[in-house]
Amino acid sequence: MGKIKSLQDLEALRSTIKEKRRITKPCVAICAGAGCLALGGREVIDATVEELEKQNLQGKVDIKTTGCPGFCEQGPLVIISPQDVIYTHVKVEDVPEIISKTVINGEIVDRLLYTDPATGEKPVCESDVPFYKKQKRLLLGNNSKIDPNNIEDYIALGGYSALAKAFAWSPEQIIEEIKKSGLRGRGGGGFPTGQKWESCRNAPGEPKYVIANCDEGDPGAFMNRALMEGNPHSVLEGLLICAYAIGSHEGYIYVRNEYPVAVENATIAIKQAEQLGFLGENILGSGFDFTIRINRGGGAFVCGESTALMASLEGRVGEPRAKYIHTVEKGLWDKPSNLNNVETLANVPLIINNGADWFSAIGTEGSKGTKIFSLVGKVNNTGLVEVPMGMTLREVIYGIGGGIRDGKKFKGVQTGGPSGGVIPESMLDMPVDFDELTKAGSMMGSGGMIVMDEDTCMVDTAKYFLTFLEEESCGKCVPCREGIKRMRQILTDITEGKGEEKDIALLERIGEALKDSSLCALGTTATNPVLSTIRYFRNEYEAHIKEKRCPAGVCKALIQYYIIDEKCVGCRLCEKACPTEAITFMGKRKPVVLEQNKCIKCGICKDVCKLEAVGVK
Amino acid sequence: MITINIDGQELKAKDGQTILEVARESGIYIPTLCYHENLAPYGACRLCIVEISKNGRSRMVASCLYPAEEGIEVKTNSPRVIDNRKMIMELLLARCSQNEVIKKLASEMGVEQSSFKSEYLENNDCILCGLCVRACEEVVGVSAISLVNRGVNREVASPFFEPSASCIGCGSCSYVCPTGAIKMEDKEDTRVIQGSKWKTEFKLKKCKVCGNYWAPEAQLEYIRKKLNLPPDFFDVCPNCR
Numbered sequence: 001m002g003k004i005k006s007l008q009d010l011e012a013l014r015s016t017i018k019e020k021r022r023i024t025k026p027c028v029a030i031c032a033g034a035g036c037l038a039l040g041g042r043e044v045i046d047a048t049v050e051e052l053e054k055q056n057l058q059g060k061v062d063i064k065t066t067g068c069p070g071f072c073e074q075g076p077l078v079i080i081s082p083q084d085v086i087y088t089h090v091k092v093e094d095v096p097e098i099i100s101k102t103v104i105n106g107e108i109v110d111r112l113l114y115t116d117p118a119t120g121e122k123p124v125c126e127s128d129v130p131f132y133k134k135q136k137r138l139l140l141g142n143n144s145k146i147d148p149n150n151i152e153d154y155i156a157l158g159g160y161s162a163l164a165k166a167f168a169w170s171p172e173q174i175i176e177e178i179k180k181s182g183l184r185g186r187g188g189g190g191f192p193t194g195q196k197w198e199s200c201r202n203a204p205g206e207p208k209y210v211i212a213n214c215d216e217g218d219p220g221a222f223m224n225r226a227l228m229e230g231n232p233h234s235v236l237e238g239l240l241i242c243a244y245a246i247g248s249h250e251g252y253i254y255v256r257n258e259y260p261v262a263v264e265n266a267t268i269a270i271k272q273a274e275q276l277g278f279l280g281e282n283i284l285g286s287g288f289d290f291t292i293r294i295n296r297g298g299g300a301f302v303c304g305e306s307t308a309l310m311a312s313l314e315g316r317v318g319e320p321r322a323k324y325i326h327t328v329e330k331g332l333w334d335k336p337s338n339l340n341n342v343e344t345l346a347n348v349p350l351i352i353n354n355g356a357d358w359f360s361a362i363g364t365e366g367s368k369g370t371k372i373f374s375l376v377g378k379v380n381n382t383g384l385v386e387v388p389m390g391m392t393l394r395e396v397i398y399g400i401g402g403g404i405r406d407g408k409k410f411k412g413v414q415t416g417g418p419s420g421g422v423i424p425e426s427m428l429d430m431p432v433d434f435d436e437l438t439k440a441g442s443m444m445g446s447g448g449m450i451v452m453d454e455d456t457c458m459v460d461t462a463k464y465f466l467t468f469l470e471e472e473s474c475g476k477c478v479p480c481r482e483g484i485k486r487m488r489q490i491l492t493d494i495t496e497g498k499g500e501e502k503d504i505a506l507l508e509r510i511g512e513a514l515k516d517s518s519l520c521a522l523g524t525t526a527t528n529p530v531l532s533t534i535r536y537f538r539n540e541y542e543a544h545i546k547e548k549r550c551p552a553g554v555c556k557a558l559i560q561y562y563i564i565d566e567k568c569v570g571c572r573l574c575e576k577a578c579p580t581e582a583i584t585f586m587g588k589r590k591p592v593v594l595e596q597n598k599c600i601k602c603g604i605c606k607d608v609c610k611l612e613a614v615g616v617k
Numbered sequence: 618m619i620t621i622n623i624d625g626q627e628l629k630a631k632d633g634q635t636i637l638e639v640a641r642e643s644g645i646y647i648p649t650l651c652y653h654e655n656l657a658p659y660g661a662c663r664l665c666i667v668e669i670s671k672n673g674r675s676r677m678v679a680s681c682l683y684p685a686e687e688g689i690e691v692k693t694n695s696p697r698v699i700d701n702r703k704m705i706m707e708l709l710l711a712r713c714s715q716n717e718v719i720k721k722l723a724s725e726m727g728v729e730q731s732s733f734k735s736e737y738l739e740n741n742d743c744i745l746c747g748l749c750v751r752a753c754e755e756v757v758g759v760s761a762i763s764l765v766n767r768g769v770n771r772e773v774a775s776p777f778f779e780p781s782a783s784c785i786g787c788g789s790c791s792y793v794c795p796t797g798a799i800k801m802e803d804k805e806d807t808r809v810i811q812g813s814k815w816k817t818e819f820k821l822k823k824c825k826v827c828g829n830y831w832a833p834e835a836q837l838e839y840i841r842k843k844l845n846l847p848p849d850f851f852d853v854c855p856n857c858r
Binding site (some may be wrong): 470471475479481489502512516519532 | 666677678683701709732733747766767770832
């Protein structure tokens with residue numbers, strides 16, 4: 001393939017690719033996202049290649065390694081087209097059967113189908129799985145149809161047509177369209193994207209830089225990774241359009257080094273885009289030049305903050321600076337710089353292709369389009385979910401997430417990562433958008449959603465997030481460095497039964513000061529986990545402090561395990577599992593005895609007991 | 618010229634001046650610990666925060682960094698400012714519980730003791746304002762010391778806590794330190810500069826006339842080379858010249 005020099009060339013190439021693919025062969029698509037690979041996806045891919053050879057099916061059946069479709073809990077995932085059959089938890093041993101039964105004969109292998117825990121139903125097609133059914137997968141939808149290392153896949157699905165369309169417009173028209181769409185930054189701040197682009201375009205100074213932020217550092221969040229790994233060209237196309245609109249010729253993708261697959265796929269994508277002329281000089285004959293470089297981050301959470309990210313890009317220590325002069329005016333090397341999250345950028349080609357009106361019809365008054373959340377924690381279906389803005393938390397957690405695991409009771413959901421807040425059950429019917437979450441004392445953040453059940457202690461949860469933030473604070477400003485440490489100390493004291501009545505007020509006082517006086521958003525939002533849990537779960541704090549009791553039975557210093565004699569039959573399971581020999585067998589059908597002074601409160605006895613004969617008080 | 622209002626006074630500001638600079642020119646007191654007029658503002662101690670109102674919306678900003686803007690109203694002593702400043706001072710007092718400078722500044726703000734449990738109080742002199750590191754880089758131009766590690770483990774250090782090879786012993790770090798955390802002492806023919814975990818020694822130059830030791834040889838050599846002076850230029854001390 002030579003370089004594409006015009007819109008006609010691009011459409012000709014697209015027709016050729018489509019023509020080549022007109023005769024539909026059966027295709028086995030296997031997820032090669034990090035989640036599925038961790039569950040043995042690579043072995044399933046290798047076994048499939050081998051099996052196709054063994055059955056002499058090379059060339060007759062396609063095999064595709066794809067990006068993450070989001071249903072990580074059920075991996076490795078295999079999707080067989082044209083039927084669109086989805087198999088979950090696929091193992092190497094299942095491969096021969098999948099090929100000979102489903103691929104060749106169209107028969108379904110029942111045991112590999114997904115079972116809905118709520119209804120017991122076994123949907124055959126990917127589109128019928130309830131997890132996917134209620135989503136609106138504008139960004140993630142193509143992940144299971146695309147081999148991220150093959151640019152032809154992206155082009156076949158209409159890739160780079162938005163770029164070609166954008167080149168026919170003036171930069172101002174593009175900015176106007178993005179402004180009209182109502183797109184807001186997906187990295188956490190929710191700043192209107194079009195406005196940011198316009199400020200950067202109008203800022204004096206050359207050269208201008210555009211940067212894609214893929215430094216996703218929230219514990220338990222992986223939506224940016226899925227986009228960068230699964231559909232890198234959608235991000236490149238968004239960045240290209242952004243650069244053209246702003247008048248930038250140099251772009252960077254800042255991606256954390258802990259995402260090796262994302263780094264690899266983005267590198268390959270850039271190379272392929274260069275070969276076809278989507279990057280480089282005189283792109284598509286437009287006269288516009290643009291190059292992209294990848295910069296790998298060292299793993300500091302604070303480097304997701306714009307000024308710290310830019311300092312890191314320059315090769316300096318990743319520390320934020322005050323943003324009274326915005327980075328769109330003075331950013332990277334003091335030049336006008338536009339930083340967008342990869343999810344924001346992936347939305348751009350969709351808006352250009354379908355129009356601002358189409359986009360702004362999705363979502364709520366102040367938040368348009370869809371948002372990808374990483375739904376994790378004590379929920380049945382963990383994974384990535386993409387929903388229209390404004391869907392209620394209840395619909396996300398119960399409708400898509402399938403509710404709480406093991407029939408437990410919902411307690412709270414932490415949105416927005418470590419700097420977000422916990423939202424209680426009474427607010428489950430709240431529509432999820434930028435403004436509603438902020439009103440509730442939490443935030444959208446980059447889209448983390450950690451579901452907690454009745455066995456979660458809220459003081460312990462706040463302590464966990466503060467411990468994370470204490471480690472990740474850069475230490476430059478006093479309130480963040482010293483304040484987070486003090487809050488964590490107080491929370492630790494409370495969980496260890498050393499809390500004092502004045503502690504809650506002191507936590508609130510430090511929290512307010514941090515919100516007002518910290519240098520960057522890491523400090524100003526670090527108080528959210530503490531202040532939101534105090535706001536909605538104050539009684540839990542009080543139980544720890546006044547009654548020296550952990551209602552959820554989590555804080556080791558405040559709990560005791562005991563044997564419920566009426567239920568215990570002396571099966572010895574707990575005795576064998578106990579690491580400190582604290583449990584003594586007293587004879588068959590007699591309850592065992594637990595010695596408190598030997599017990600380290602690890603909870604293994606409770607986990608292994610089949611009769612619920614171990615209690616916590 | 619820009620007009621801004623600080624604590625009810627209409628003040629003129631030059632383009633590019635910060636709120637702190639305008640306030641200080643007019644004798645309005647705003648406490649600072651990490652600010653020095655000869656160094657680029659850094660915004661780390663946050664003691665200089667003020668409340669500004671613009672278009673009916675108020676927010677807290679660091680006055681050492683915030684540029685004076687036409688029409689803004691600045692309050693340096695509103696209840697919100699005072700509450701924040703007191704908490705910052707309490708946090709500093711918990712870190713530097715024995716430091717006289719911090720204790721005095723806290724006391725001036727009405728903070729006699731920190732609200733934190735005594736078992737957690739620390740006895741540190743360094744507040745990590747970064748003045749020493751910035752003076753060494755911006756004024757002296759040798760970057761002999763640096764801020765190392767992150768967050769609560771952050772500290773000022775020479776490379777690997779060993780005597781810094783690029784240090785010229787000028788003592789600017791010690792001079793600029795607001796809390797006396799970096800100590801400097803000249804004894805006979807030796808100067809010692811010492812931080813919490815690092816120490817560098819320098820040979821002092823003897824005056825050919827009076828025989829007094831008057832400045833570190835490394836520093837004189839640095840100046841001599843920089844200004845292209847003759848080799849014997851510093852053989853005699855300024856008093857005997």
